[in-house]
Amino acid sequence: MGLLTIGTFAKASRLSPKALRLYDELGLLTPACVDPVTGYRLYAPEQLDQARLVAWLRRLGMPLVRIRHVCTLEAGPAAQxxxxxxAQVxxxxxxxxxxxxxxxxxLSGKEPAMSATAKPLGIRYAALSDTGLVRASNQDIAYAGSGRCWYGPGPRSRCHP
Structure with a gap:
C-alpha cells in the first residue's frame, strides 16, 4: 500500500483534515512527505496507529501538549x-x-447536609502574633479549646465557659 492522501488518512484515522494540519504544525503527527509543488500532505499507512492514539487521547480530553509527551514514551510509561x-480528571x-x-x-434553600457520623470541627491549636511596630497591643490572638475560647486585643479578653 502506498502513501495516503490527507482525506483518505483522515477517514482511516477518524481525524479531520483540519486536525491533521494542526497536528503537523505542532509536530505531533507529521506527514510522511509533502508534495513540494502542490503542498499536499501524504501519510504512510504505518502512521495510522499513532494517529488513532492521538484521536483516542483527544476524546479523553487530554491536552495536545500532554499527548505529544505521551507519544514520545514507550508503551509502559505511556500507560502510566x-x-x-x-486520575486527575x-x-x-x-x-x-x-x-x-x-x-x-x-440555591434551593436547603441547608448543607452533615452526615450522622461526622463530628463538628474544632480548633486544636492557637496562634499568637507579635504586637509589631505599629500597634500598642496584640489584636490578632485567638484560642479555642474544650469549653474555652478567647480572642481580640490582648490575651483572654473574652472568655466563654
Whole structure:
C-alpha cells in the first residue's frame, strides 16, 4: 500500500483534515512527505496507529501538549501517563460534582447536609502574633479549646465557659 492522501488518512484515522494540519504544525503527527509543488500532505499507512492514539487521547480530553509527551514514551510509561491523567480528571470531576451539589442545595434553600457520623470541627491549636511596630497591643490572638475560647486585643479578653 502506498502513501495516503490527507482525506483518505483522515477517514482511516477518524481525524479531520483540519486536525491533521494542526497536528503537523505542532509536530505531533507529521506527514510522511509533502508534495513540494502542490503542498499536499501524504501519510504512510504505518502512521495510522499513532494517529488513532492521538484521536483516542483527544476524546479523553487530554491536552495536545500532554499527548505529544505521551507519544514520545514507550508503551509502559505511556500507560502510566494516561493513568495519571485520568486520575486527575476523576479528581477534578469529583470536586466539580461536590461544588455543583453545594450550589444546587444553596440555591434551593436547603441547608448543607452533615452526615450522622461526622463530628463538628474544632480548633486544636492557637496562634499568637507579635504586637509589631505599629500597634500598642496584640489584636490578632485567638484560642479555642474544650469549653474555652478567647480572642481580640490582648490575651483572654473574652472568655466563654
Amino acid at each position: 501517563e494516561i493513568r495519571a491523567f485520568w 476523576e479528581a477534578d470531576t469529583a470536586a466539580r460534582r461536590d461544588l455543583a451539589t453545594f450550589l444546587i442545595d444553596r
